Amino acid sequence: MSTPQVLFAYFAVAMTILSLLVVTRRNPVHSVLWMLVLFIHIAALYLFLNAEFIAAIQIIIYAGAILVLFLFVIMLLNLRKEETEKRFQKQWLYSIAISVLFVFFLVLIVGNITVIPPPGPYTADVIKSEGHIMTVGKVLYSEFLLPFEIASLILLVAIIGAVVLAKKRIE
């Protein structure tokens, strides 16, 4: 196995183990902290796809902001009683069996597909020569101008929604 394969194998195995740790921890705060490690690993996986900007966003938004939100929600709920109760229902064995079957077929199908990416103006060499974020910026603020401006409206909805939902509980 070559070095990138070893690195990729590490991240794949680590992410599987970390995901299992997230769903099996009894203390929800521990789950969130394992999820933080998981998100950092996912960021590394984006680097393997040559998506440096997405990797940075993964750290800044997911690990930085969204996990803080998760943590606050967990503290808001105060899950003392839920922590002592049974977490998995009786059908968890069937769920695992179906998941394993699904993964088996997925590997069977995906293993037979060779991915030939469609040729476009932004090849790996072009991106490498002018810088990844420069390319993202140029495309995002010219070709994808409308989705970008729509994003601001969606963010506005999120702001108003958060205030409307939470403000009622304060009063």
Place this chain on the structure above:
Amino acid sequence: MCIKNSNMSETFVPSDYFPVVIFFIFALLIGFGTLLLGVVLRPKRPYTQKLYPYESGNPPVGEPRYKFSVKFYIIAMLFVVFDVEAVFLYPWAVAYNKLGIFGFAEMMLFVFILLIGYIYVWKKGAFDWE
């Protein structure tokens, strides 16, 4: 899967980020190392009085964890939203010279729409703690 099927071209190896990996390893080593050093070096002679949160103070009553105020949730939610806004500024700032005055105008529109939200939040008093 992409690793398996592509013929291992140079671009798939994020080798530029090797220093970041070293940084992470050192951060972990220093973090866990100091904790381990503390466990090894410090004497451990606990007794009930010493384990109280406030030695020679009031004995603690009730749960150490209590319900957080919903105010924290608003702050976290608004932080997420404005964090996303800040992320959009990064590629804009990098490509600023290529985009010209049109790029400036569209970002001003973007920031203006979010400024409306900011003023709304401010007027609603979501930033007031009391």
